[in-house]
Amino acid sequence: MSEEVLKDAEARMEKAIEVLRSELSTVRAGRATPALLEKVTVDYYGVPTPIQQLATITVADARLLVVQPWDRSTLAAIERAIQKAELGLNPQNDGQVIRIVVPPLTEERRRELTKLVRRFGEDARVAIRNVRRDAIEELRRREKEGLLSEDESRRLQERVQKLTDQMVGRVDALLEQKEKELLEI
Template sequence: MINDIKKQAQEKMDKAIQVLKKDLLTLRAGRANPAVLDKVTVEYYGTEMPVNQLANLSTPDPRTLMIQPWDKSALGAIEKAILKSDLGLTPNNDGNVIRITIPPLTQERRNELVKLARKMGEDAKVAIRNVRRDANDDIKKVEKNGEISEDEARRGQDEIQKLTDKSIKEVDQVVAAKEKEIMEI
């Protein structure tokens, strides 16, 4: 019974960390990364679609993103969507592909991005703590129903706490790595 609760908690904590990693990819560091455009949606034939479903995204060099749409008629819509997004990027349309030159970040912008990364990390920690609370509540319910002893319940809660500590430590490592990447000149 406790193992099931523990396994479920572990899966949810891992999922919180995966969401954090995915969210951190969308933060623009000093180098070009196609994941920056993941949240940009383009109006295409009356439907909102992500850029990566309309075009091939590549990075020919560390400071340039290249967007090559499969349908040339989507060039204008993609360009408009990038300009509308809050990424602060300026697309250059040559009629075949869109090139985006990633400007070097100012120190002020780097600090803002670090704060944002820390906030995302804190949100992930809150999610992990919520998973811990739910798992501990489940253990208490099982104990109250008389399915496990008080000692087993305490042991289960200790194991859940160890999982929580491990997951929070991993979140800190992921955020620290992203901070280092952002502050890299």
């Protein structure tokens, strides 16, 4: 019964890390990746549609993305959506596909992106700590209700803390990896 508190806490902490991974994948490191266009939505016959549902996005080389729509009539709408997304990318439409050259990052832009990545990391740490707080409060509540002994509650709280430390360590490792990628020229 008390193990379910730990399992729930672990699952919620894993979700926080997955959200961080998702956010980090949208931060471009001067290298072309389809994840750059993940959050772009295209106005497709009046319905905002994710670009992945309208086209194939491939990496032609380290600095070039190619967007090939399944329906050529959507080329202009996709091109407008990429421009509106304010990703700092300039799509080039040749009537068949859209080519997007990913420009190299300036030193100033690298520093800005590093700050953004750190903010994402701090948000993930806060989310993990909130999960820890909720789990410990639940364990204390169960202890007060007589569902757990004091020793059992303390032992489980220590396990929650160890789990929290482990998850924060994973967040730090992800951030370190992304910062290294951003500052690499």
